[in-house]
Amino acid sequence: MTEQPSTVSQGSSLWKDARSRMAKNKFAMGGLWVIVAMFSLCFICAWFCTDPNQVNLTNKFAPSSIEHWFGTDALGRDLFARILYGGQVSILVGLIATSVSVAIGIVYGAISGFAGGRTDAIMMRIVDTLLAIPFLVLVIVLQATLSDWSGDATRWIVENFNWDKEFTGRLTNVVPLFFALGLLGWLTLSRIVRAQVMSIKEREFVEAAVALGYSKGRILFRHIIPNILGPTVVYSTLTVPGFIMYEAILSFLGLGVESPNSSWGVLIKEGANFLETEVQLLLLPGLFFSLTLFSLNFLGDGLRDALDVKAAKD
Amino acid sequence: MPRFLIERLLQGVLVLFALYTITFFLSKAMPGEPFTSEKNISAETKANIRKLYGLDKPIWEQYLAYPKNIITKGSFGISTSKGRPVIDIITQSFPNSLILGLCALGFAIGIGVPIGILSAVRKNSWIDWACMTVAMVGICIPSFTIGPLLQIYVAAHIPGLKVAGWGNLEDILLPSITLGLVSAAYLARLTRGGILEILSQDFVRTARAKGVSPIQVILRHTLRGGLLPAIAYLGPAFAALISGSFIVETIFQVPGMGQHFVNAATTRDEFLLLGLSLFFGFLIVVMNLLADLLTGLLDPRVRHTEGID
Numbered sequence: 001m002t003e004q005p006s007t008v009s010q011g012s013s014l015w016k017d018a019r020s021r022m023a024k025n026k027f028a029m030g031g032l033w034v035i036v037a038m039f040s041l042c043f044i045c046a047w048f049c050t051d052p053n054q055v056n057l058t059n060k061f062a063p064s065s066i067e068h069w070f071g072t073d074a075l076g077r078d079l080f081a082r083i084l085y086g087g088q089v090s091i092l093v094g095l096i097a098t099s100v101s102v103a104i105g106i107v108y109g110a111i112s113g114f115a116g117g118r119t120d121a122i123m124m125r126i127v128d129t130l131l132a133i134p135f136l137v138l139v140i141v142l143q144a145t146l147s148d149w150s151g152d153a154t155r156w157i158v159e160n161f162n163w164d165k166e167f168t169g170r171l172t173n174v175v176p177l178f179f180a181l182g183l184l185g186w187l188t189l190s191r192i193v194r195a196q197v198m199s200i201k202e203r204e205f206v207e208a209a210v211a212l213g214y215s216k217g218r219i220l221f222r223h224i225i226p227n228i229l230g231p232t233v234v235y236s237t238l239t240v241p242g243f244i245m246y247e248a249i250l251s252f253l254g255l256g257v258e259s260p261n262s263s264w265g266v267l268i269k270e271g272a273n274f275l276e277t278e279v280q281l282l283l284l285p286g287l288f289f290s291l292t293l294f295s296l297n298f299l300g301d302g303l304r305d306a307l308d309v310k311a312a313k314d
Numbered sequence: 315m316p317r318f319l320i321e322r323l324l325q326g327v328l329v330l331f332a333l334y335t336i337t338f339f340l341s342k343a344m345p346g347e348p349f350t351s352e353k354n355i356s357a358e359t360k361a362n363i364r365k366l367y368g369l370d371k372p373i374w375e376q377y378l379a380y381p382k383n384i385i386t387k388g389s390f391g392i393s394t395s396k397g398r399p400v401i402d403i404i405t406q407s408f409p410n411s412l413i414l415g416l417c418a419l420g421f422a423i424g425i426g427v428p429i430g431i432l433s434a435v436r437k438n439s440w441i442d443w444a445c446m447t448v449a450m451v452g453i454c455i456p457s458f459t460i461g462p463l464l465q466i467y468v469a470a471h472i473p474g475l476k477v478a479g480w481g482n483l484e485d486i487l488l489p490s491i492t493l494g495l496v497s498a499a500y501l502a503r504l505t506r507g508g509i510l511e512i513l514s515q516d517f518v519r520t521a522r523a524k525g526v527s528p529i530q531v532i533l534r535h536t537l538r539g540g541l542l543p544a545i546a547y548l549g550p551a552f553a554a555l556i557s558g559s560f561i562v563e564t565i566f567q568v569p570g571m572g573q574h575f576v577n578a579a580t581t582r583d584e585f586l587l588l589g590l591s592l593f594f595g596f597l598i599v600v601m602n603l604l605a606d607l608l609t610g611l612l613d614p615r616v617r618h619t620e621g622i623d
Binding site for chain 1: 332333336341343453455458463466564576590594595
């Protein structure tokens with residue numbers, strides 16, 4: 001990994017190059033626009049929707065109408081609103097879990113790459129070991145543990161701070177998922193960071209910092225990490241769809257987000273129950289879900305190609 | 315080669331031990347009781363039950379006792395929720411999961427690799443474009459959407475196929491397609507990438523210059539190297555199939571290991587959880603090792619480099 005010459009030192013031209021390469025990639029740009037549209041739908045338009053948890057038993061399985069664009073579900077709740085609110089949860093899971101794993105991955109990978117030698121070897125062996133452990137198995141166990149703790153946390157918050165019980169309950173149902181995924185998802189990322197740190201620490205400005213007598217911590221956090229941040233964050237966009245998928249898998253198994261909270265996984269699970277008669281309850285959330293994943297993958301691929309981020313070992 | 319093998323075996327043992335340690339302490343950290351279904355029993359009876367399962371001992375003794383029992387007695391403990399030995403549950407449900415997994419893997423290889431080769435050979439044509447779009451769609455549509463759709467639009471209309479169930483030969487078809495689809499899509503992408511890389515190398519140009527037919531170039535010169543990324547993925551693919559099987563087993567009501575795993579996590583059945591995690595981990599370690607060995611067999615360059623990087 002000693003090649004990749006002088007891309008980072010010419011800061012502005014790197015990003016300019018990347019932008020023009022990105023603009024030429026039609027798939028990636030298409031993905032970007034779909035993501036932008038999906039974000040605005042889920043986070044802005046959702047405010048103007050009807051309450052996604054408003055039960056109306058006299059209006060079950062209503063067909064689509066002006067009032068309910070996608071019709072209603074088994075409890076008479078508006079499906080469009082539920083999809084948008086569910087999208088908030090699913091997207092947030094992807095983003096927060098990614099942030100948590102980026103934070104851990106950068107610090108871990110940077111220390112490992114910067115220290116080198118035996119420390120590096122041991123730290124990377126730990127990553128290898130953890131990578132070999134089945135991810136879903138650990139997530140399920142960790143999520144079960146965390147959600148029991150967060151149940152206690154709910155009670156404590158409601159008793160001591162008088163927060164709304166329903167709101168707190170819903171919040172604490174989702175939070176363990178963010179962390180269970182994030183706490184376990186940083187492994188591949190740390191390898192990528194390490195490879196980049198190793199190529200950057202040979203550069204003149206690091207040498208200069210060493211010559212100036214700066215401490216190791218300062219060199220690492222002030223000089224090296226800022227230089228690898230861009231490519232790392234770009235690479236991490238590729239992990240967002242993975243996290244969203246894991247959220248859906250866990251929710252589908254009944255171990256993640258729970259009703260009346262909605263997320264795309266929950267909606268697909270609920271929809272699968274009424275498959276014979278009301279196939280749109282499965283199809284529409286599935287469509288939103290797949291479209292988002294599809295676009296995120298194209299966007300991530302395009303960004304990676306545009307910036308030419310190389311992984312040490314995929 | 316033997317040194318590499320021994321190193322990898324040792325690493326495998328280490329992986330399993332790490333997995334055990336993490337699962338053990340996480341399952342201890344889960345608050346709640348494993349015996350909640352028997353709520354009306356006296357404290358004394360409860361203490362007796364705990365003693366029976368060895369749950370009264372200090373935590374470090376429990377931590378050491380479990381691996382010791384596996385090695386000396388071959389016992390994975392007794393499921394606290396089912397009251398049966400964990401090993402019985404595994405031997406009963408594992409064959410179903412294995413058959414499903416292998417069929418899915420076969421489907422994934424049979425579909426994914428040819429599509430990848432076709433895409434690579436016809437690079438940048440509409441065939442390539444169509445195949446890769448389909449592959450991306452395959453990655454992005456979750457099995458829990460595909461599965462129910464197959465049930466309603468395929469199983470319900472073709473006589474002889476059941477919507478769900480397990481036991482007859484034809485019952486394997488839809489679950490393994492559902493399960494194998496994502497891996498097929500990944501394999502197609504990896505095969506395409508691997509073959510394209512080899513096709514751009516000098517020896518392929520030489521072969522072409524010598525007048526070797528295009529088909530022979532692919533079969534004799536490109537496949538061996540070009541399939542390496544796909545083969546390296548087989549280990550992780552197996553892991554993906556196993557985790558994916560949690561879902562597919564639920565949808566198609568296959569009596570496999572996935573359902574037990576989910577139940578163990580929700581009923582706080584720690585022995586079942588430990589036994590199943592270790593068993594899954596063991597399978598994945600073995601599959602990764604096999605994939606590595608196969609890579610070494612096909613690519614002499616890998617054979618002599620030791621460890622990572």
